[in-house]
Amino acid sequence: MTDRRFESLARKHLLPKMPDFCVSRYLLFVLPLHYIIRGYCFEGSSDPNGFYVWAFVQPLFVPDRGVSFVIGNRLGLILGQTCGAWSLTADNEEVVMADVWGYMQREGRIILDKFQSLRAFAKNAINRRTNPHSPYPPEMVAYAAVLLGDVRLARKMFDRLEWTLRDQNDREPYENDILKRARLVRETLERDRGEAVGIMNKWREETAANLKLTRFLAPLPGSS
Amino acid sequence: MKFMHRNLRFLTIASVLAFLLAGSVTPASAIYNPHTGRWMQRDPNGVGVVLQPSLSYEARNPVITVSLAYELQYADGMNFYEYLRSDAVNHNDPSGMFTYSDVLITAGLAGGLYGLASSYAHFSDRGSNWKLAASFGMGAGMGTFTAMGFGLLSGAFASAAGVSIGVASTSIGLMTTPALFGKAMYDYQSAETYADRLMAQIDVGLAVSGMVASHVALFKVANPGTVSVLEKVAARALRRVGIGKGPVYGTRAHTQFANEVRGLGKQLTPEVSYYGGRPSRYGLKGSIRVDVVEGPIERPIAIYDLKTGGSKLTPARITEIRSHLPRGYKDIPITEIRGDR
DSSP states (O other): OOOOHHHHHHIIIIIIOOOTTETTTTEEEEEEEEEEEEEEEEOSSSSSSSSEEEEEEEETTTOSSSOOOEEEETTTTTTTSSOEEEETTTTTTTHHHHHHHHIIIIIIIHHHHGSSSSHHHHHSSTTTTSSSTOSSSHHHHHHHHHHHTOOHHHHHHHHHHHHHHHHHHGGGGGHHHHHHHHHHHHHHHHOOOOHHHHHHHHHHHHHHHHHGGGGGGGOOEEEO | HHHHHHHHHHHHHHHHHHHHHHHHOOOOOOBTTTTTEEEEEEEGGGGGEHHHHHHHHETTTEEEEEEEEEEETTTTSSSOOOGGOOOTTTTTOOSSSOOOOHHHHHHHHHHHHHHHHHHHHHHHOOOHHHHHHHHHHHHHHHHHHHHHHHHHHHHHOSSSSHHHHHHHHEEEEEEHHHHHHHHHHHHHOOOHHHHHHHHHHHHHHHHHHHHHHHHHHHHHHSSSOOOHHHHHHHHHHHHHSSOOOOOHHHHHHHHHHHHHHHOOOEEEEEEEEEEEEEEEOOOOTTEEEEEESSSOOOOOOOOEEEEEETTOOOHHHHHHHHHSSSSTTTTTTTTEEOOOO
16 A cells, blocks of 8 residues: 555545544554654555554654654554454455554553653653563663753663673664664763754654654744 | 483483474475475474483393483484475474374383383382382383384374374373372372471472373374375365466465465465565565465464465575575574475
8 A cells, every 4th residue: 555545534534533543645643743752553465455554653863764663562462352454345444444544542552641741751662562682772761861851760770781782792783773872972061961962853853854844843842 | 220210310301301402493494496396495394303222231120221321313204304204294393393193102101201200210119109100101101112112103104193192192291191190199198207208399390291292292293294184285276277288377376375374274374465574565676575484473483385287486585585584583494385386
C-alpha cells in the first residue's frame, strides 16, 4: 500500500474520531509536536492490500533517519491476542478501519498514555519489556534527562550506555555512532547544559526533517 | 555409609543444577549453511557436563560412582555441527542447548539418584522405615530407567510417537516428585539432630527442583518444533499459490505464507524489519526484512526465512540479518524454511 493510501484511510476513518491527532503520510500522531512523537505508524506488507499498524513513541531529539520502534509494538501484539494484520478488499474498508480504531483504543493507548510528557518519557522509557542489552533506551533517557535538567539521571544513563557498549570488538558501526554522540553530549553537559540542550534541539529539527514533519514542529517553550 | 549417601546427594544436586542451567541458558548460536546442510558453529551443547556412571566393589559392597566433568563431547552425536539430532521436524531446541532426550535422561538420572540415595540411607540407618525406603527407591529407580529408555527411544527414532512417549515418561516425573517432596517433609518432621534436619531441608529443595524440572520438561516435550510447524505452513501456502517460479511467484508465496503465519499466534510475528539493532518500518533504506520472528520483536529468540525454488539462505544473508538484529540477540538461530521439501 502506498503512503498516500494510508493517509487517505486515516483521514477518512480515524482522524474524525481522534481530535488531538494529525496525519502525515503513514504517520498518525499527537499534536503538539515538541520533543517526542507518539502515535501510530502504518506499515506495508508483501500483500499489496495488507498492512500492519504500530503504536510507537519516538524522541525527536535522538538523531534518526526514519521511524523506529524502540518503544512500541504492533497493534494486536501488545495484549498478545493476534499478530495484528489487516487486509483491505473492495468492500471491507469500513469494517477493517473500525477494527483498527478498536485496537488503537484497546491497545495503542496503553503505550501512548504512558508518554504524555518528557518527564513521563524519562520515567517509562526503560521498563521490564525493554531489551536490557540495547543502547537506545539509556541514550534516549540520558538526553531526556539533559533536557529536563536532571543531571544526576543523565550521568547515570550515560554510564549505563558506556557499560552496555563497553566491548569495543563487539560493536556495530551504528553503535560507535551512538557512543560518539553520547560522549559529545556528556562532555558538553559537564561544561554548559544550555549548550547541550542546543545540540539536542538541532537533532530534533534534523530528525523531524528526516520524517518530513518539520512543518508540524511546535515552538519550544521559551523560544520566540 | 553416610559418606556415600552425601556423595550421592551431591551428585543429585549437581545433576539437577546441570539440568536447570542447561534449560535456562539463552540465547545460543547457530548459523546454518544451506549449501552444505551443516551448522557453521559447534552445537553449544558440545561442551558440557559429562556423567559417567561406573560400578565397582569395595569389601563385597557395590559402589556406584558417577563422575562429573566439563569437556568437549559429541553431545548431539558424532557430528559437532548437528542440531536437534538432525531432525528439526520433531525436536524443538531454540537455544541449541538440549533436546528432549537430554532433558529426560538428565531428569531421570537426577530423580533416580536422589531416590536411590534416600533409600540407601534409610536401609542402613533406619531399619524401621525400610519398607517406605524400599518403595521409594524402587519407584525412583524404575522412573530413572523408564525415563532414560523412553528418552533414548525418542532420540533414536525421533518420531511423533517418540514425543508422545516422552510426554508419558515426563508425566512419571510429575507424579513421583510430589511423593518425594512428601517424604522429604516427613524426614524433616521426624529429624532429631541438626544435621538430619539440614539434610531433610536439602531434600525438600531437591524435590521442589525436581517438580519444576518435570514441568519444564513436559512443556518442552509437549510443544512441537517451530520449524516443523512453519514447514507445514509453508507447504500449505505453496499448495495454495500453485506451481511457478521467478520473483513474482516468490512474492505471492511469501504473501500467502505471511497470511498463514498470522493465524498461528504462538508468538510468531510475520514480516518484521530491523535496522541498526531495532525494529523499523518496512522500506527504510538499508533495513532488512525477515519472514518470521519468534518471540517478542525487540527480543527475538529465533528468525525464520522462507525460501522457494532455487533460492537459498546464504551465509552472507545470515551475516547481514545478524548485523541488524537487536543487541544481545544477534546469535539467535536463523533458519531456512522450505515448503517444497
